[in-house]
Amino acid sequence: MRRIVIPELLDTDSGTPAEVRGSLRDLRFFNSRFGGIRTATHLIEQVALQTGIRSLSLLEVAAGTGYVAGRTRSRLRHHGIALETILLDRSRAHLNGSQPSVVADARALPFPDASFDLVSSNLFVHHLEPDELIEFVREGLRVCRRAVLINDLIRHPLHLFLVYAGLPLYRSRLTRHDAPASVRRAYTMEEMRAMLSRTGAPRLDFSRHYLFRMGVIIWKEGE
Numbered sequence: 001m002r003r004i005v006i007p008e009l010l011d012t013d014s015g016t017p018a019e020v021r022g023s024l025r026d027l028r029f030f031n032s033r034f035g036g037i038r039t040a041t042h043l044i045e046q047v048a049l050q051t052g053i054r055s056l057s058l059l060e061v062a063a064g065t066g067y068v069a070g071r072t073r074s075r076l077r078h079h080g081i082a083l084e085t086i087l088l089d090r091s092r093a094h095l096n097g098s099q100p101s102v103v104a105d106a107r108a109l110p111f112p113d114a115s116f117d118l119v120s121s122n123l124f125v126h127h128l129e130p131d132e133l134i135e136f137v138r139e140g141l142r143v144c145r146r147a148v149l150i151n152d153l154i155r156h157p158l159h160l161f162l163v164y165a166g167l168p169l170y171r172s173r174l175t176r177h178d179a180p181a182s183v184r185r186a187y188t189m190e191e192m193r194a195m196l197s198r199t200g201a202p203r204l205d206f207s208r209h210y211l212f213r214m215g216v217i218i219w220k221e222g223e
Helices: 017-033 036-051 067-078 130-143 157-165 173-185 189-196
Strands: 055-061 082-089 101-103 116-122 144-153 203-209 213-219
Touching: 017 036, 017 067, 017 173, 036 055, 036 067, 036 116, 036 144, 036 203, 036 213, 055 067, 055 130, 067 082, 116 130, 130 144, 130 189, 130 213, 157 173, 189 203, 189 213
Parallel strands: 055 082, 055 116, 082 101, 116 144
Antiparallel strands: 144 213, 203 213
């Protein structure tokens, strides 16, 4: 199944305010039920395990409402890991004031070098073309002290079939367009590995998760 880039409506808020809110609620549903929060939790637990650090700061890029970051922080607290989060999104309309946040471009992060332990993204990098993805990761490595975390979809024909089967569940017209578009423009793990090898990171850790999710830890130093 080859990669096809189809513009996603939520990227440009191409709908009514109610449709945008509905699409953001759909994203909460996907992340809660289909592996997003589970994958985010696993990645941060791995960083804590390998570094021995139990209190971490995290910049969540393309964070939307911050639902994933908030739920992940709650889960980690029960495992003895403290997570301090700041949200970043290109659209102020996506942020809801639930956590400290900033409006900015993911490829030009408005922070000094080594400002956070971790820079993370969820369901974001499939929106980027390969050169843009590498630019984002390099910027994330500049801003982080430990690692950049990627939590995203895996492109696969069965994944696309399941997305179409779930269309009646989606609340927003935007989601009914964007969900299959996201799978079509997502990367395979092999493609992601080849792209990230160009970032100069000393180590890449990949993991597969429930319902065609990939997790990647891009280490700044060889932990």
